[in-house]
Amino acid sequence: MQEPFLQAIPILKKIESYGYEAYFVGGSIRDLLLNRTISDVDIATSATPEEIKKIFDRTVDVGIEHGTVLVLHKDKRYEVTTFRAESQYKDYRHPDKVEFIRSLQMDLERRDFTMNAIAMDQFGNLKDPFDGKTDINRKIIRTVGAAESRFHEDALRMMRAVRFVSQLEFSIDKDTRNALFQHANLLHFIAVERITNEFIKLLKGTAKTAAISILLESALVNFMPNPYDTKYSLTKCIHYQIDILSEDQMWLIILYFQNGDPAEYLKKWRLPNQKVKYLTTCLRSLKVRENREWSELTLYPLKLQMAIDIEMVYRTLQKQSVDNVDDEISNKYERLVIKSREELQVGGNDLIGWFNRPAGPWIKEALNIIEEAVLLKKIKNSKDAIKGWILNKCNHQQEQN
Ligand code: ATP
Ligand code: MG
Numbered sequence: 001m002q003e004p005f006l007q008a009i010p011i012l013k014k015i016e017s018y019g020y021e022a023y024f025v026g027g028s029i030r031d032l033l034l035n036r037t038i039s040d041v042d043i044a045t046s047a048t049p050e051e052i053k054k055i056f057d058r059t060v061d062v063g064i065e066h067g068t069v070l071v072l073h074k075d076k077r078y079e080v081t082t083f084r085a086e087s088q089y090k091d092y093r094h095p096d097k098v099e100f101i102r103s104l105q106m107d108l109e110r111r112d113f114t115m116n117a118i119a120m121d122q123f124g125n126l127k128d129p130f131d132g133k134t135d136i137n138r139k140i141i142r143t144v145g146a147a148e149s150r151f152h153e154d155a156l157r158m159m160r161a162v163r164f165v166s167q168l169e170f171s172i173d174k175d176t177r178n179a180l181f182q183h184a185n186l187l188h189f190i191a192v193e194r195i196t197n198e199f200i201k202l203l204k205g206t207a208k209t210a211a212i213s214i215l216l217e218s219a220l221v222n223f224m225p226n227p228y229d230t231k232y233s234l235t236k237c238i239h240y241q242i243d244i245l246s247e248d249q250m251w252l253i254i255l256y257f258q259n260g261d262p263a264e265y266l267k268k269w270r271l272p273n274q275k276v277k278y279l280t281t282c283l284r285s286l287k288v289r290e291n292r293e294w295s296e297l298t299l300y301p302l303k304l305q306m307a308i309d310i311e312m313v314y315r316t317l318q319k320q321s322v323d324n325v326d327d328e329i330s331n332k333y334e335r336l337v338i339k340s341r342e343e344l345q346v347g348g349n350d351l352i353g354w355f356n357r358p359a360g361p362w363i364k365e366a367l368n369i370i371e372e373a374v375l376l377k378k379i380k381n382s383k384d385a386i387k388g389w390i391l392n393k394c395n396h397q398q399e400q401n
Contacts, residue, residue, distance in 0.1 A: 001124050004028070004038045011043060011056075011073055011080070012122040018055055020047035021104060022080075023119035023127065030115045033136050034168065043071075043080045044119060046102045052080050066098055083107035086153070105129055112150065112157045113164070114142045139170040147179035155186035159198040162214050166205025172214070180218055187223035195224055196269045203250040209238050225268045226258070233257035240316050248279065252313045255283050278306070286310045294332055296375040304333045337374055337381055344371055346386050354387055355394075366390065 001009075005024060015022035025044040032038060045052065049069045053059050058072035067082035082100045084107060101107065104119055104127060111117040114132035126133065130144050141161050143150040151158055158180045161172055172180065187195070202211050212234050215221045221231045236257040242250065251271075255262045262283050266276045281302075288298055289310055299307055308329045315322045338344055348363045370390060374381045379389045 002032060002038060004041045005032070005120075007074065007076065008041045008043065008078055009122050011071060011078060014055060015043075015045050015047055015052070015080075016122070018047070018051070020045055020051065021083075021102075022047075023104060023121055025108075025119045026111070026116055029118045029120050029126070030132070030136060032120075033118070033133060041078060043078055044083055044104065044107055045080055046083055046104070048082050048100055052082075067100055084110065086110045109144060111144055112154075112160055114144055115140075115164075115170075117144050135173075139168070140173050141165065141168075141170050141176060142173035143176050143179075147176040148183065151179055151183050151186060155183070156190050156194050156198065158184065158187060158218075158220060159190070159195055162211050162218075162220065163198045163202040163205065165214060166202040166207045166211035168205075169207040169210075171210075177214075180214075180220070184218045184220045185223060187220055190223075192225055192268070192270050196271070199224065199269075200247060203247045206243055208242050208245075208250065212238050212242075225270075226265055229258040229260060229265060230254070232259075240319070241322075242316065244322070245312060245316065246309070248275075248282075249309050249312050249316075251275075251279050252282050252286065252309060253316065255279060256286065256313065256317070282306055282310050282313075286313060289314050294329075296336060297372065299333060300336055300339075300375055304330065307333060337377060338371070341367070341371065343381070344374065345381050345383050346370065350383065350387070351390075354391060369393075 005028070008024070012022040012024070022043055022045040024041055026042045028038050028041045047055070049061075049064045049067055052069045052071065056071045056073075060070040060072070060077070062068055062070050062079070067084050069080050071078045071080050083102060083104060085099045085101050108117040108119060108127070108129055114130040114135045116132070117128075117130050118132045119127040121127070135142050141164050143157070143161075161176065161180060164170055165172060202208065205211065215224070216231065216234055216238075221227060221234060224230055233254045233256075237250075237253055240253070242253065245253065251266070255265065258265050262280045263276050266279060271279075285298065285302060285306070292298070294307070294311075302310070308326060311325050311329050312322050315325060333339075344367070346367075348359065348367070351357075351363055351366055352359060370379075370386055373379045373389065374386070379385050
């Protein structure tokens with residue numbers, strides 16, 4: 001068994017010592033069977049949230065109504081969720097009522113895909129009633145039970161299927177795929193945030209082209225944020241080598257191909273403001289980069305990662321190799337004499353002293369001129385050199401006037 005599970009075994013043992021059942025479930029078992037890095041180890045149990053809270057001293061209520069309690073163990077936190085059946089779906093989204101049950105089998109039945117419906121006990125034995133392991137070996141995404149009704153219960157599962165295509169490089173089983181194509185319109189019942197969440201995971205995956213093609217062919221894209229622009233952008237994107245791009249680089253290439261206001265576009269996805277700002281700045285610089293090579297002056301206002309993201313997208317759009325982008329841009333960036341205004345060896349007070357003039361807007365202008373001269377290596381970044389240069393420059397100007 002792998003480390004993340006070994007660390008959590010004491011939790012299973014403790015729950016069992018009180019007479020309840022407890023298993024590892026969900027994505028971590030799937031990732032274990034796939035030899036992928038295991039993220040969160042989730043636990044399913046026959047004990048109710050109240051019972052779990054009595055067993056453990058350190059717990060946090062995170063979603064009691066869904067049956068989930070966080071158990072803190074050593075320096076880690078584990079989601080412990082009571083076996084549940086989700087009855088009465090209304091509006092094709094979150095179940096109306098969560099019913100706690102004592103049966104693992106029924107808990108596995110309510111899960112989305114066979115690969116996600118496998119449990120493992122503390123000894124490493126698998127409970128795999130829907131033969132998820134076979135589907136994992138064959139790299140197939142298949143709903144537990146009839147796809148059509150599972151997508152009617154919760155339409156987000158269609159987005160999840162497509163993001164797993166990208167994340168795991170799997171394909172979608174025929175019946176599941178048919179149902180997805182037939183019922184794509186149900187996605188309009190789903191909240192934007194949940195769609196965006198899955199889309200971001202798609203963008204982080206490695207089979208983005210395959211997944212995006214399914215979004216387009218199935219018409220799921222018509223029920224995602226900004227359907228018109230998104231469809232256009234994604235149709236364009238898949239003609240480039242996008243599979244190796246990062247999430248931010250993907251947003252940037254999507255933005256590049258959409259026509260309206262970029263900030264407005266991203267806000268409709270409910271992306272955080274900080275991300276919107278980052279990406280719109282990148283987009284502006286990408287358009288500058290299209291017209292000229294990097295120079296000290298275009299590189300300097302950016303963070304290194306920004307410049308890398310921009311260059312990656314630029315070369316992707318040019319159908320050029322992106323192999324050395326990281327090194328090339330980092331080297332260029334390292335060669336900048338200063339990386340920020342703070343590194344300049346003079347400040348406003350120096351200028352006030354040298355010119356014997358009160359503070360005013362002239363200081364900012366003068367610092368801009370100095371900054372540019374230092375970046376372009378016209379003067380050394382030292383107090384003496386800058387002082388000599390700027391005083392000399394002003395004398396010249398006065399003579400000319
Ligand atoms: P990831 O590795 O990206 O976290 P995951 O499979 O763990 O993938 P989660 O969203 O963390 O995905 O969900 C944990 C588990 O809960 C899933 O493996 C699945 O068993 C179940 N699950 C999640 N969302 C749904 C859903 N919409 N319908 C049914 N079961 C779901
Ligand atoms: Mg998970």
